[in-house]
Amino acid sequence: MAYIEGKMMAENAGAGAKRLAILSLSGALVVLLVFLLPATSWTVFSTVTLAVVLCLIIAYMYFRMDPYAWKRIFDRPGYERLRELDRRVIESLRRLDDSCLVLVNTTVELFHIEYLVVSRKGVYLLSKIEGTGMTGCENGIPRVGEHSLEKEVALLWRTCHFLGILMKKTYQVDVLPHPVLVSSDTGAFIMDNCAEITITSCESIPSVITRASGPPLPEGAAENFAYFIKTRYMSAG
Secondary structure (H helix, E strand, O other), rough: OOEEOOOOOOOOOOHHHHHHHHHHHHHHHHHHHHHHHHHHHHHHHHHHHHHHHHHHHHHHHHHHHHOOHHHHOOOOHHHHHHHHHHHHHHHOOOOOOOOOEEEEEEOOOOOOEEEEEEEOOEEEEEEEEOOOEEEEEEEEEEEEOOOOOHHHHHHHHHHHHHOOOHHHHHHHHOOOOOOEEEOOOOOOEEEEOOOOOOEEEEHHHHHHHHHHOOOOOOOHHHHHHHHHHHHHHHOOO
């Protein structure tokens, strides 16, 4: 069974509130420092402007660090569907053998990582897809029903390239994680011929991870990189 580090969405529900509290306290500290300055330094307009800007920054950072927060607040049914899909993905990842290290639900330099699978065979970055009914590939972009996944694909690729740069800078290993979109459709299927990514169902995740055909990573590189992500970014969460 694969070694899994991190918390599922259901278990991580309190993390968003913790982040919001930290961000709010930081903003309150800035406002307090402003009021401690001489009265002539700030006008009412400049003070209100600062408060509005701080609120916008806090909101941006909060939703950036916790992408599920918007749904948890404004779309509870959609959030519950994502929780169920999260449970299915975790159960499927548990079927991988113990050569795989899986990091779940963390934020690395404002890049949210849902599932990162690291092994000597390669590195895989997985992200969930909302909705059912994969309709294939249109103009190089996968679709779910009438919804284009262009934004999801672009964000997944940006995160992959960032992790590749981080791995090369930290361990001098030139490896680009392979992007994988996980559909909520049931059954077994794998699609490889769209946007240079893999689209799969939860049930087929182990098949995607174990069929790697490229050169293996250098000895210890996978374990060291997983440990680096865990200790630097997950322990603080």
